[in-house]
Amino acid sequence: MTYPPQDPAGQPGQYGPSQPGAQPPAGGYAPGQVGGESYPTTHLPSQQQYPGQAPQQYPGQAPQYDPAAGYQAQYPQYGAPPVQPNTKSSSSTILLVIGVVVLMAIGAFGGYYFLGDDEDATLADDDATVQDTPGGGEGEDETGGDQESEAPPAPSGTHLEVASLGSVTPIPGAEWQPAAGPGVASEPLADAELYQVNHTETWVSIFGVGLFSGAAAVFDPADLNASALSASEVWLGDGFSTVEGYQQSELTYTPVEVDGRPGVLAEWRNSWTASPDTTDLYEDTALLVVDVDGVNGFIGVASVSESGAALYDPAIEALLATDFDAEAA
Template sequence: MTYPPQDPGAPAGDPYGQSQPNAGPPAGGYAPGQAGASPYQAPQPGYEPGYAPAAYPGQADPNAAYYTQPAYDPSQAGQIPYGQYGPPPVQATTKNSGGTVLLVIVVVLLMAAGGVGGYFLLGRDGDEGSIASDDSASAEESDPEGGSDGEETAPEEEAAPTPSGTALSVPSLGSLTPIPGEEWIYTAGPGASDELMADAEIYTIQHTPDWISYLGVGLYASTAAAFDPADLNASAEGAASVWLQGAFDTTEGYAQGEIAYTAVEVDGRPGVLAEWRNSWTSAGQYTDDLYEDTAILVVDVDGVNGFIGVASVSESGTASYAPAVEALLATDFDAETA
């Protein structure tokens, strides 16, 4: 085959507005109990404007008793200037000394608590930095990859698998398939990708510059063909259809033989081996061979993942076909060195 593929103002509703700062009294002074001039109020004779009691038409003056009081004489300072009525009463006030004492106690307690908190947060005298030291130690323990000089040490990368020289491996499945003969030459993997398989390893036989025989194993690539553990025959048939796309386009008169399916057991796991012959009338300058035998092995590894192995050997390497198929059937899924 050829090579595959987010200020409050005055209160609302206040008809008086707010008092203006530094505003002087109105002319004539204020009358007691009045906020402004009144049509029922007139100054009383013998009294200074602004101190006359209010009088209303048709009503006895309720403040007449006050008219006989002598005017205040500043020379009598220190004497009682209030007349027969005496001084106005003084409203006694009482200080809530108990509340003040309680408030002071609370403040003292809060200050003491703050001091204790600071003591524990900042450390005792002579022990400053002990917490910082502990934090530093914790940081070092949580960064095991940091170097002794504070430099980070890059994690080691896992080395890619290398060919063993004795077997084809599929690391994701832990499988090893023995190399069937010295004529098979390492070509790719482990971990290579082919259309039908992932995590693959591939060997080939070079018959001419453009024509090879192929041996590869890998994880069944369900993106290429459906893998159904319950129907391994259908899985093998789908794999065969994908394999044949473009494999023999360079030939003339190509014909595919009937596929034979054989139920097999590989390392205690169920599988199916599909085999057929590809033939043609001419391959031009690519090869003089006129046929190639192909075998596809599909194994249900764990009820989810599938193993696939392909051996396709041209007429020129016919003797290598049977050993290649036997090697596929000898695949070990519990290999310690996989």
């Protein structure tokens, strides 16, 4: 087969229609009018005043000023009281200003003295903290190493493993070479590891193991045949999309026990009449599904093209030899 399957933004708020211009109140101003409507006023009766006569006063009326007589006739006998310079107030103001300036100068000097000591001490503490930090470099952890995530595990060269299930499956033979993982996804396998045999530049046989991905296929511990059928449909995907005249045989189901756990081995043949990628005309596929613990499922795949037909049986044996209690996982 070919390589295995691997808020609208809302409209801006609209303002309501513009309101017509405010109309002047009745009797108020109108456009172009300088002032408002005039109203009659009430004037006091005119007063006749003779030379030397003080203006007539009405109760509550302020004394009037007589230009001819000079100062108002409020002090007719003694004249206006003289204005004395307030020398005491001026002296007090000057002394107060000088005192404020002196206090400000003292406060500024004291603040600089005390705060300066605190700032120097803070800087000294920060320097000491930086010098005492282990590692001493940005992007390093306490041991001086980089904080980057650890590299994914490399293939062991002796087995395939599914870390989430604690399983180990032996490699079927030296012809199989690492293809992906461990710990990759290749639907319907999750946390998977894959090996392959290259027959041409674009045509390979596949051997892999992984955690049954419930997001891609349906895993039912009570019906492993249906689980294997669901997984086979996902696995096939477009793996044979380049061939002509493709046909899939009916699946056969064989109940098995793997390391004391119930499972089923589903097998079928993929055949075609022509392909631009290979001269082979068929590929046999086996899919193993195991109920690991009543919740999680193990899945193993061996899909071997006609050119590697001798590799098929050893691949089935390797899948059935999976160990779920291996310490190497």
